[in-house]
Amino acid sequence: MKSDGRFLGLLSTIIMLLFAAACIIPFILLISASLTDQNAIVAHGYSFIPQKFSTDAYVYLFDRGSDILRAYGVTVFVTVFGTVVGVIITTLIAYPLSRSETPYRGLFIFIILFTMLFNGGLVPSYLVYTQLFDLKNTIWALIVPGILTNGYYMMMMRTFFQSTVPPALIESAQLDGASEYRTLWSIVLPISKPILAAIGMFTAIYYWNDWQNGMVYITKPELFSIQNLLNRIMQDIQFITTNLSSNSSQAMAQMPSDSVKMAMAVIGALPILIAYPFFQKYFIKGIVIGAVKG
Amino acid sequence: MEPAASAAAIQTAPKVKKKKINIRKHAPLLIMMIPGLLYLFFNNYLPMLGIVIAFKDINFAKGILHSDWIGFDNFEYLFKTSDAFIITRNTILYNLFFIVVGTVLALGTAILLNEVKNKVMLKSFQAIITMPHLISMVIVSYLVYALLSAETGFINNTVLPWFGIEDGIMWYSEAKYWPVILSLVHFWKSVGYSSIVFFAALLGIDEEYYEAARLDGANRWKQITNITLPIMIPIIILMTMLSIGRIFYSDFGLFYQVPMASGALFETTETIDTYVFKGLMGSGDLGMSTAAGVYQSIVGFFLVILANYTVRRYSKDNALF
Structure with missing residues (x-):
């Protein structure tokens, strides 16, 4: 009896080790490829151990770092602002719906459901945001469409x-004279930190990773988030050179394009991997x- | 996953009819909801009216409201082409496959995790296998590109030569490989995440059941098949039903980013969502894709209702409404 438990435990550990390795390995390829010399990539392709080590890709990106920094700025602003506003609005609608005294509660719940x-x-969403609100090519187009990411969060909270x-x-x-807002702020919220944290985190991840809104609503390179910049680079590796450097033809000739692609992806993924x-x-x-109810 | 969350509370809600509704007294509660309700109105309800544009010949010069009505023409065009069939087939088949195999893999992973008794290892495994879920599809598409690029990809340059294949495969222009590639990427990204849900449910199983089984001489494997699995069945059915309700909606990022919107892969990678998106972005037909969007909303609506009805019959507490 004991031994079959131990065998199963060992087998589980081995399978899980393999699974965990499969989750990490692609990132290793990515990082290794970004540190490989351009000519080595052309000759041997991307590989797990650089055939010829080189930091050219990062040097190249560092020289043209301003648009990467700006894209990070956009992403950070959108993530922070969207998450804060999203959590506030979600709380303000979820709290009354949790109170049996709220008039017409059933109706409001139906509206969300x-x-x-x-x-x-x-x-149609595109038309509302571009024709009615004129959000195209504004930073708000990256924030507004995701604020109440979905109804589930409201119901969850x-x-x-x-x-x-x-x-x-x-x-x-309330018998002690606290107003509804006071009650929410000093009684309810302090004991609801886990749900605020969970929803805040999921909203933040949504914003950080979102590329769809940027692709739909943003055409100005200055407003690209890091995800959109990545997308754009994959589509057209010349994007950085043509848009941002004055002596573009020379830069393009020296560009280690295959490793730069991977270096860009590393730069895009790194903050999340580190955090x-x-x-x-x-x-x-x-x-x-x-997932578990309540 | 999420629907299960909201489930229980909804039923317990509106049973206070007898109390007199006192709007003035509870005005603050109503005022609090205004921002959220306004948002839902503009973000969700106004676009619902927008489905009328599927019945118009959209002409941006004339403006949406003044574009000509053309009745069901957009739908007719859509269903006359093979597009409608392909995108519906792809959306449904991928989802079905993801639901069935995904559930098995996630449950299997949860059971394996449950057998890992070393706390540090357990925590590390959980952390590592959920990590892919955090990475944006844009980055994932780079990871896949590093493996599959025709000229510089790892597979063509290193793996295939091991098997004596020197020519390499043009992955991004051969549609037949993509059901496998997309499935692998999907499972890579989602199995760890969904296994955590099952794992949490496993932890909730009363230890006494296992003790009793051990006294009766059941080995670990018997305990899994005779105790763990039967107890997990309700949650499995629920999650499956809820996913079936969403079967008309595909994981847009997976199908758009990972194949890099390559036209050659239309046959096996295009889903309703990517079709609508490409129509809007100008690389497809706007009229037809708007019609496809409406088709998706309406069929999707009935599927959610149907799935919910089934869940409700099975377990009222877990139904969405």
Whole structure:
């Protein structure tokens, strides 16, 4: 009995090691390829061990770092702003819906649920944001379409409030004369940090990774997020040179284009890969909160 | 995954009809909701009206409202071409495959994780296998490119020569390989993430069941097949039903970014979402893609209702509404 448990444990560990390796290996190829000399790539292709080590790609990108920095600026601003506003609006709608006293609560819940069942689709949304609000080529086009990423977050938070915040607590606060806002701020929110953190994190990841809004609404290179810049570079490696350097033809000739592509991807992925060990605990908790009801 | 979250609470909601509705007293609660409701109105409800444009000959010079009505012409064109069939087939088949195989892989991973008793290893495995979920599809498309690029890719330059294939394969122009490639990428990105959900459910299983089984002489494998799996069945069915409700919607990033929008791969990589997107971005037919969008919204709507109805019959608590 004991031994079959141990055997299964060992087998599980081995399979999981392989799985974990499969998750990491592509990143190693990416990093190695970005550190390989351009001629070596042309001769031998991308490989896990650089045939000829070279940091040319990074030197090249560093020289033309201004648009990468700007793209990071756009991404950081959009992520921070969108997440803060998104979490605030989600909380403000989820809290009343968790309270049985709220008039017409059933109607409001239906209004949210219906958005989860039916949507107009991409083209009508595009027309609303470009024709009615004129958001095309503004930074708001990267933020507004994702603010309430989806109805699930509102319902998730509402469920959390209902199952975690005892109504008696709210009642006693209000008997002491606390207003609704006061109650929410100093009674409800302090005990709801896990759900705020989970939803905030998922919203932030959405914004950080979003490329679709940028692709639909942004054509000005100054407003590209890091994802859009990556997309653009893959489509056209000359983008950086033609748009940003004055002596573009010379730059293009020297450009280590195959390694630059990979170096760009490393630069795009690096912040998340570096930050992940620090927030992975919360990420995994968040997945569980999001999946297990309440 | 997410639908399960919101589930329970919805039922417990509107049972306070007897109390007198006192709007003035509860005005602050209503005021709080205004930003969110306004947002939903503009972001979700207004575009719903926009589906009328599928019945128009869109002409940006005339403006949307003044474009000519053409009835069902857009739909007729769409369904006359083979496009409608291909994108529907691809969307549904990929999703079905992802649901079935994805569930098996995620559940298997969860069971394996449950057997890893070393705490540090367990935590590291969880962290590593969820990481791909965090990476944007743009980056994923670079990873795939590093492997598959015809001239510089790792597969063509290093792996295929091991097997004596020196010519290399033009991956980005051969449609037949892509069902495999896209499935691998999908599972790579999502299995770790979804296994965490199952793993959390496994942790919730009462240890007493296992103890009783051990006393009866059941080995670890027997315990998995006779205790773990039967207990997991409800959550598996629920998650499957909820995914089936979304079967008309594809993972847009996967199908758009990873094949790099290569036209040669249309046959096996185009889904409804990519078709609509390409129509809007000007590399397809706007009228037909708008019609495809409406087709998706309407069929998708009925599928969600149907899936929910099934879940409801099975377990009221977990239905969406």
